[in-house]
């Protein structure tokens with residue numbers, strides 16, 4: 001076996017191995033040579049080489065999102081490290097274990113005029129769950145910090161930063177370890193399985209006639225079928241699911257905006273819940289946030305092993321446990337309450353679904369139509385990755401087959417790494433992955449395609465509406481040059497040459513017929529990854545979407 005001669009690098013590698021980290025994404029550089037040499041030539045690791053650190057970090061995020069295992073990214077000193085920041089912030093807010101390992105110069109060489117040298121220690125302080133600032137010599141103190149960093153990433157589900165100063169020579173190797181690294185094990189502290197104050201909440205639950213369950217970003221199959229059935233049959237419960245909640249039942253409201261956009265204040269007042277229960281991560285629907293901030297519930301309980309955001313200014317309790325454990329405990333001790341809360345909403349939602357079908361059937365070729373066609377033709381059991389921002393919002397309007405798991409970088413809602421994340425997720429899950437993206441997000445992260453790991457069955461559906469379509473949808477849109485230049489950033493670019501450069505299959509569609517044909521071709525060829533670029537009418541998309549909400553009544 002080949003090891004780097006620098007003992008500190010040996011310690012980092014050995015502790016990563018002991019902690020079960022297997023995926024290492026390395027970006028090129030000299031200062032990190034001891035780590036690169038050690039990781040890349042050790043068969044216990046799967047190392048990936050990705051030059052652009054921003055893409056490398058999002059690729060790692062995608063792997064970690066799928067495997068739920070910490071994934072390491074390794075880079076050289078200087079601005080290389082700062083390019084990890086967007087993915088670090090996304091990992092922080094999406095609760096994904098990401099291990100940043102940066103090579104640095106010794107502290108005495110910082111700010112004295114050396115090249116590729118910046119202040120690296122604690123550079124992610126505001127968006128990380130632990131920062132290990134190592135010293136140059138291998139030591140027990142350093143080992144403890146490395147252990148702590150990796151354990152914290154796992155337990156707190158977030159990004160950590162290990163900063164390792166190395167002095168030249170950097171490339172020397174040895175064939176035996178020079179150090180015996182210290183490995184520590186801390187007790188896993190996931191929330192308890194008991195609700196401490198269950199006797200207090202049972203009467204509140206049993207008497208509340210309106211209970212709203214709202215589910216954000218959530219792992220598929222994390223809630224028992226029995227609990228789902230219980231929700232579905234309790235007349236006092238309405239369940240609102242977002243597309244990223246991966247939670248399905250025929251009686252759940254799976255398109256929140258379709259239900260509530262036509263509501264007036266009297267409807268909202270009638271819909272105001274006594275108890276709001278939330279679990280999962282970020283909520284996409286702006287309208288549900290606005291509603292619950294204005295018509296606050298008496299009780300808002302959030303269930304999560306780690307965090308509880310007071311999203312609606314009404315949080316009354318944080319149950320520090322897994323949602324499944326919470327509901328198992330609660331529902332076994334509570335009864336159904338007489339109520340017409342569900343029945344009333346269900347009736348309205350039935351009407352909305354009829355109206356939606358009528359509307360979608362009659363609309364011309366547009367972003368909305370494309371989403372309908374693309375989503376209905378997704379392969380069963382595939383994974384769907386979606387970019388920000390109108391893409392995920394359109395997806396929220398359309399039924400998605402329950403065998404398909406859906407993901408979107410909603411931690412920071414950035415457009416800066418969706419493609420890289422999707423590719424990492426395809427690699428991490430091994431599943432057929434389809435990525436739906438807008439043009440600006442796609443162009444932004446086009447370096448995502450610059451690696452040799454894109455699975456052959458990876459499909460990109462690029463909806464090219466000539467710019468940031470979301471800005472036409474948001475209030476404030478006025479058709480002026482300032483809008484086109486500074487908000488929409490309109491363009492006439494296409495992915496054709498990028499596809500050629502990266503040897504990807506390239507298809508286009510410009511109307512419903514060519515779209516249907518292209519979708520068939522896209523999935524029938526699994527010899528090379530492919531891009532289907534769909535050109536939609538820039539000036540009509542937002543009009544068609546806005547009209548949808550008017551015709552739901």
Ligand SMILES: Cc1ncc(C[n+]2csc(CCOP(=O)(O)OP(=O)(O)O)c2C)c(N)n1
Nearest residue numbers: 389390391414415438439440441468469470
């Ligand atoms: C890194 C970053 N910069 C800017 C934004 C603001 N932003 C949100 S959506 C968007 C435009 C997205 O356009 P496109 O990818 O074409 O998708 P569409 O809205 O047309 O679906 C921008 C610039 C952001 N979310 N992230």
